[in-house]
Amino acid sequence: MTEQPTLAGEGFHPHLPAGQDEPSVPLRNRLHHVRSDGLDGDTAQSGGMRRFAAISGRTVGSERLWMGQTHVAPATASSDHHHGESETAIYVVSGRPEFVFLDDSGDGEPEEIRLVTGPGDYIFVPPFVPHREENPDPAEEAVVVIARSTQEAIVVNLPGLYVLPADGA
Numbered sequence: 001m002t003e004q005p006t007l008a009g010e011g012f013h014p015h016l017p018a019g020q021d022e023p024s025v026p027l028r029n030r031l032h033h034v035r036s037d038g039l040d041g042d043t044a045q046s047g048g049m050r051r052f053a054a055i056s057g058r059t060v061g062s063e064r065l066w067m068g069q070t071h072v073a074p075a076t077a078s079s080d081h082h083h084g085e086s087e088t089a090i091y092v093v094s095g096r097p098e099f100v101f102l103d104d105s106g107d108g109e110p111e112e113i114r115l116v117t118g119p120g121d122y123i124f125v126p127p128f129v130p131h132r133e134e135n136p137d138p139a140e141e142a143v144v145v146i147a148r149s150t151q152e153a154i155v156v157n158l159p160g161l162y163v164l165p166a167d168g169a
Contacts, residue, residue, distance in 0.1 A: 095142030
């Protein structure tokens with residue numbers, strides 16, 4: 001068996017000195033390695049959850065993409081919110097988070113819809129759709145990976161859920 005060399009910093013650019021924060025190579029001309037312990041908690045938040053940015057305009061210079069993690073504590077619900085113009089894709093890593101929104105596609109009053117998910121499931125949230133995340137499990141934290149179509153996390157906290165008008169805004 002051939003032993004693999006250990007690279008300084010184990011990053012994509014072993015020729016860059018370890019701990020170099022400002023590379024001389026422009027951000028758009030190189031790959032970026034964001035370690036799990038390097039996630040940025042200084043991002044838009046909603047009550048009841050914690051968001052951590054991995055890929056963003058600020059962290060790696062992305063122009064059209066934001067990606068990170070969201071953690072929802074046991075027996076907790078987020079505030080009602082939407083993500084402005086961002087399309088949001090969600091991948092469930094652990095736990096059984098529930099995603100709640102209002103739907104008026106039936107007759108009569110809008111109905112609260114609850115999507116119950118588990119590890120390996122995906123959710124798509126269109127722009128401006130009010131929703132919330134809940135973690136009804138009394139013991140296990142729910143963790144999801146989020147990707148957004150904007151370079152920063154847009155979070156608009158709301159006083160309650162409502163049905164998005166047919167024109168989408």
